[in-house]
Amino acid sequence: MSDLEAAVATGVLGADEAHRALLQATVEVARAIYGAKAASVFLLDEEAGELVFEAVAGEGEGELIGMRFPADTGIAGWVLTTRQPLIVDDLSSDTRWSRTAAESTGYVPKSMMAVPLLVDERALGVLNVLDRPAESRVRLSEVDLLGQFANQAAIALDLLQRARRARAALAGEGRLAPLARVAARLEEDERDTAFELLQALDRLLAETS
């Protein structure tokens, strides 16, 4: 057991919640800044070819998390394909989008700003801002601002995914699973004692080898 593995084990515990809160804060700020009805972040599940609601502020908050859509249709699919932000001011003429995605969420938006969440060379998902006030004509500075938000959301989403991968490694029969189980059972102050014990064991093994 290396210090690195121990560090991973401790770092992962609770990280999921913290990263989700960061993502939630991002969509809430995006919604507030634009005075929009809703803002949301979709995670791209590459294996399933689907987009999953990861964070929602405003309309649909608390109900849509985990809901999935095909990643290759609608405005979000377009944004993922081109990796460029897109702002649509009148979605009513796009019957396809309304039917397949929006109606199933119980809320049909009139307008949408969508921006890809890019980290390094990967597209992790899409940030959506729905229904800005009708009278607010879009400005290019808003598009730039949207890009900045997307940067922040992409980092949060990346952290969330990393934490989930690490958690998976720690779960079930994973090599680090016993450590994770012990750490999860213990209170925080007890956890420190447990890791001191592990370090002592590590030193002992190092001396005898």
Place this chain on the structure above:
Amino acid sequence: MSAAIELHEHSEEEDLPAWSLPAEAVDRIRVPVTLPDQVTREWAWGGSTGAGVRVCILDSGIEHDHPLVGRVDHSVAVLRDEEGELQVVDDDEGDLCGHGTACAGVVRSLAPDVELTSVRVLGAGYKGGGETMLHGLSWAIEQGFPVVNMSLSTTRTKYVERLHELADRAYFKRVLLVASAHNMPVESFPWRFASVISVGSHEETDGLTFYYNPSPPVEFFGRGLDLDVAWLGGGTLRCTGNSFATPHIAGICALILGKHPELTPFQLKSVLYQTASNAKGAA
């Protein structure tokens, strides 16, 4: 490098000077067009409808019979065959995503008589793939389209060198690549290359208003804000994005080439600069 070698071989075949210019060869490189002292929009594209200019839309396909697009002369798709090799094949799928149709409609709105060719390199999904884009672009260059609209880019650095080579090859083969700038703080290509016309958006509402930017990497700004673009199902969608600024500049290039087909990409970029809304020739 390979483009330079090809040029050299090609030049030898036709007995044209390549690496140096002997005195007796000067006549052979006579420049067929001379720009006037003051290039104006009237000189550049007055009376042109883009007739005779082949414009290639490298994108997600083009919807058939869309009222804002009209006739599409040829549609191909880049697909993998049974052996997994990329092939360019005739395509009747139309547009699976809407993006290509939107771009084609913008070009048509400015240059009503261009011949449109669709090269589908983006699928219905987000997995367009850099290899597919490169293959489609390479094919378009070989076909010698005078204007190629690329409202797309890749963020994958492993494709940069090959894309750069293709962009340079296009430049020397008189294939003008008009490429969307990314409007997010990320690196993507090919719009970053000097051999293409890179396009961002301005906030005005006239399709012929465009600006030259003396502080690149984005060299030109076209109309990209709040415009009604052609959309799937024969309809329109009010959109904003650099994707739509790009075909505005591609359309203007087609107008210019309709009147002055002999212009090289270098000369055309110069004409664009001189007729930009922030330059003297815009009057």
